[in-house]
Amino acid sequence: RALGADAVATGHYARVDRDPASGDWRLRRAVDPHKDQSYYLFDLRQEQLARIEFPLGELAKPDVRERARSLGLRTADKPESQEICFVPDGDYARVVEAIRPERLPGEGEIVDELGRVLGRHAGIHHFTVGQRRGLGLASERRLYVKRIDAAANRVVVAGVESLGSAGARLERVAWIAGAPPAGELRASVQVRYRHEGAAARIVPGGAGAQVHFDAPVRAVAPGQAAVFYDGDEVLGGGWIAETFAADAPAVAAKPEPAAPEAHP
Numbered sequence: 001r002a003l004g005a006d007a008v009a010t011g012h013y014a015r016v017d018r019d020p021a022s023g024d025w026r027l028r029r030a031v032d033p034h035k036d037q038s039y040y041l042f043d044l045r046q047e048q049l050a051r052i053e054f055p056l057g058e059l060a061k062p063d064v065r066e067r068a069r070s071l072g073l074r075t076a077d078k079p080e081s082q083e084i085c086f087v088p089d090g091d092y093a094r095v096v097e098a099i100r101p102e103r104l105p106g107e108g109e110i111v112d113e114l115g116r117v118l119g120r121h122a123g124i125h126h127f128t129v130g131q132r133r134g135l136g137l138a139s140e141r142r143l144y145v146k147r148i149d150a151a152a153n154r155v156v157v158a159g160v161e162s163l164g165s166a167g168a169r170l171e172r173v174a175w176i177a178g179a180p181p182a183g184e185l186r187a188s189v190q191v192r193y194r195h196e197g198a199a200a201r202i203v204p205g206g207a208g209a210q211v212h213f214d215a216p217v218r219a220v221a222p223g224q225a226a227v228f229y230d231g232d233e234v235l236g237g238g239w240i241a242e243t244f245a246a247d248a249p250a251v252a253a254k255p256e257p258a259a260p261e262a263h264p
Contacts, residue, residue, distance in 0.1 A: 007051045014038040015057035016049050025049035027176050029232040032060040039193050042227045042237035043174035093126045108153035110137060113146065113162060124148050127155050130163065130219030164216030164246035167200070170209045170226055170238030177236075180204040187228040187235055189213070191220050197229060209238055216246035 013030035014037055025046050030036040068076035110119040119137045131145040146158040188197035189211050199214040211226055220243045227237035
């Protein structure tokens with residue numbers, strides 16, 4: 001609006017349309033499931049959806065390249081990017097160290113679930129929940145990062161059987177419709193970009209919500225987004241503040257490539 005434009009077009013792979021019954025704007029997954037980026041857009045509001053266009057949402061990547069070639073664009077055959085544009089080598093820890101060196105936590109302990117010290121780390125920014133490689137530990141069994149305790153500057157590791165979460169408490173929840181539903185609802189909840197989604201019961205509450213999975217889900221990490229889907233429609237989502245422990249084994253996570261950039 002400040003620029004006097006009627007709409008803004010972005011390179012995200014997603015779709016937007018209107019519900020024929022209510023007239024509300026809807027956010028939907030892209031036609032190409034391998035490129036879909038609707039997960040990142042869950043907090044768009046109705047007034048924003050009314051003025052946004054996703055021209056790539058109806059196209060597969062090969063179609064985008066073909067159109068770029070027909071227009072003589074130099075990027076038509078640009079290699080696929082699988083990293084954030086300003087971290088081309090994938091070394092996120094190095095970028096954090098360069099941008100905010102004064103906030104670096106320093107060395108700390110790597111402990112098991114009982115608090116026993118198994119080793120030391122060079123900074124919690126080198127770790128993510130569910131990580132197995134690069135722990136620097138000698139163990140007879142495979143260990144994974146279960147939790148990052150930023151307050152204590154500790155990395156908590158455990159076996160795969162301990163990685164499951166029964167649910168999560170969310171903060172700063174946004175609903176595409178503009179207001180939360182009147183009661184609880186069922187949806188598929190996606191907790192990472194490449195996560196295929198898990199069936200769950202969602203209980204809205206004020207500006208937050210609780211998610212209760214039908215079966216334990218692996219590597220649900222505070223700080224990540226949890227996005228609610230009804231088929232290919234995004235209902236809303238929020239930010240994971242804490243997780244609920246599960247007694248049953250976790251649902252195994254499939255290998256997940258890094259998120260692509262928004263532009264073609």
